[in-house]
């Protein structure tokens with residue numbers, strides 16, 4: 001069975017065609033600059049790469065081009081559309097409307113479009129547009145919605161509620177939903193497999209550290225708390241996002257800077273985080289290089305990131321009443337020894353002991369970077385959100 005996985009952004013569309021028998025990727029690629037001059041599809045298949053420089057005024061044209069690439073003479077991997085058993089769509093926000101992977105029906109589509117857009121104004125409308133386009137060009141092919149927040153739906157009320165008027169929570173759905181759920185789910189399951197244990201036996205803190213970062217407490221295979229909130233602005237400071245900040249400071253800043261509500265939220269999402277602190281970059285490679293050249297603010301940004309991540313690890317060990325494993329994943333988690341060391345330093349009292357040489361090594365696949373005798377295992381696990389989406393879609397079928 002072949003499953004097409006679609007991950008749509010406001011001006012981008014990434015895809016993978018996955019063979020579920022082997023869980024191997026048959027073809028993959030991404031459209032960039034959709035709706036902007038200079039749009040391009042970079043596609044891989046048959047071990048080759050091809051660039052399609054084509055005008056893509058909207059997501060429908062983009063998905064048509066993706067299907068063309070899948071049928072292409074050189075890089076194509078299918079002969080007919082009927083080979084695609086289903087399409088799994090990544091959806092960022094579900095609110096309380098969806099708690100698990102859902103087969104698309106007219107009713108489901110209506111809820112997605114009418115209820116969830118304001119929860120993720122950049123991502124959900126783009127995903128819904130792509131869903132519509134797919135349904136038009138692939139009529140009869142089952143479609144699923146796989147939500148970033150589903151894995152977090154097991155959080156207890158005491159973890160996901162904010163201290164606001166309960167009636168307002170009920171009326172408006174303002175609560176913590178979390179994000180990166182497919183990644184947290186995947187790496188926590190991979191960690192259990194790697195350790196030869198059942199997920200039910202383990203207390204794991206998963207650190208998805210990328211341009212957006214979130215930390216999750218996974219107790220017995222289920223999410224019990226996570227650092228992102230109502231939106232992905234919450235938790236640790238990130239590339240350009242502030243992370244947690246006193247709501248009164250937001251109002252104060254907006255007044256001082258003469259910004260509207262919308263402007264201050266954009267500022268907190270786009271101008272803050274490690275980019276704002278360092279004044280140099282949101283990219284951790286630049287920050288490490290800056291620190292190595294003696295830039296104090298790059299060092300400060302990195303120290304803040306490590307400190308805040310560690311704070312969540314400690315808090316979540318307390319929440320779960322123990323800790324068996326810390327997992328690092330995503331761009332920074334998989335590639336930045338300085339961050340992994342900074343997060344683990346000082347956690348010896350919890351039984352965490354890092355092997356500094358193993359931590360400094362590069363490598364593929366799952367790596368155990370804990371020192372011999374470390375009670376808590378520290379693992380680096382490459383994330384694979386597309387595979388989770390494909391697995392969930394196949395399961396639902």
Ligand code: AMP
Nearest residue numbers: 210211212283284285330331332335336
């Ligand atoms: P992601 O959002 O998971 O794609 O992660 C993106 C971030 O990971 C980038 O902004 C970089 O800061 C970081 N990153 C990616 N690759 C590396 C690397 N080789 N070394 C250090 N940081 C990296």
